[in-house]
Amino acid sequence: MPSAVVPNRPLPVYFIGHAGVGLLFSESPQNRIVQDNLRAVGEEIRAISPRPKAILTFSGHFEAGEIHGPGVIEAPFVYEYDWPHEDAPELATEVWRHITKSGIKAKRVERGVDHGVWVPFKLMFPPENPLDVPVVQVSTFYGYDLESQIRLGEAVTSLRNEGYLIVASGMAVHSFPSIAEIRGAPSDEARELARQKVLKESRDFDTHLRAAVAKRGAAERRKALVQLQSLPEFRRSHPTVEHFTPLLVAAGAAGDAEGVVPLGVDVVEPGMSYLNVRFA
Template sequence: MTRTPVYFLSHGGPNIMEDYDHPAYKKLQEIGREITQKVKPKAVVVFSAHWQASPTSIQVNTAELTDLIYDYYGFPDHYYKVKYPNVGSKELSSRVLSALKAANIPATGVSRGLDHGVFAPFTVAFDPKTNPLNVPLVQVSLFDSDDADQHYRLGEAMQGLREQGVAVIVSGMAVHNLRDMWQAMQRPAQIWNV
């Protein structure tokens, strides 16, 4: 088996699920088809910018069945009723925890739902009716830090999983804190977002 690719899905808000005319919508669908029809992973490990554990440790979702986390506000009511079918894997989450331990990255298993950084772009990329993912999905946190070296080591720790047919998907945006972004628009540009 060849090593699976790594994907980055820039998702924006949950409204991407209904923004059919946005170029990102069609691109997410294209990426989703590539993953299900060409890559055909045995499982998926996903990292979302919306889950940060601590500055020094990682958390891995070990639950097989979870609800969704509607981690946004101010949207119409139907955005809080969205469902996305997903099944975790105790075996895969155990392999992730082992890989992190081997890389000397402190990590613990937790039971947690999928946040919109996962279910919003996945609903578009892996539409349950037209292009279902149909493989186990395990979400892993990021560090609660901006330390690039820590996150690089986290990526390195996942390399062995890619050789076992597990696709790695990362979800977020280059500048993700919308409150800071909106405030920055009212004052001189900050060095990190120019």
């Protein structure tokens, strides 16, 4: 049953780098670091007292359908049970009503929990120590209007006072085309040159992003995050924007809370960054 205890201060907001399903199986040293980072975030969430009544998630794999047009998000009202977790339809309805009252159009949809949630949550909350609060997932907006994603976060920020823990899941850098560029190089020498180029782009964008997230105050943080779109590394790091937008939602929900960068050990690879952030 959802907790009825109201926190005495706003609950924190998290952004986690979720990676793909291979995260659960690869034994590479870098992958083990990403796994350990997520496990540490999971332990930190478990230590929150009183317990959240629900985790409200935004994922890089749940973007509102283009068919709805701009300014509309999607909010599930029924989950498929493809990943064992606690469901709470009444809380999903509560979140949907809260969002619509804020002036945002929200369409209710039936869908399962995507791998942007269940992959990291399998590490954060393993079967031997399962998650003991419900999960409610809401989409981001479709498209490249970055400020709209921040406004979506602002619309749910007051839920932090009502027992909702906001966890956004995406990637600070997510560029399969850049990885394909490395793999498609015609020689070992060309591949190494391409790898160094992409790694520099990824590190440069990751560095700019960390500086933006660490800004003090909601207005300064918003300005810095939106300005990232003008960087030459932005489209290289995010050929499509859906893995970046959950971070903007998290920043909007955080308000003036301080951004803690990073959580865990830094992992930046060519075309990928596994940044984890807590706003508290």
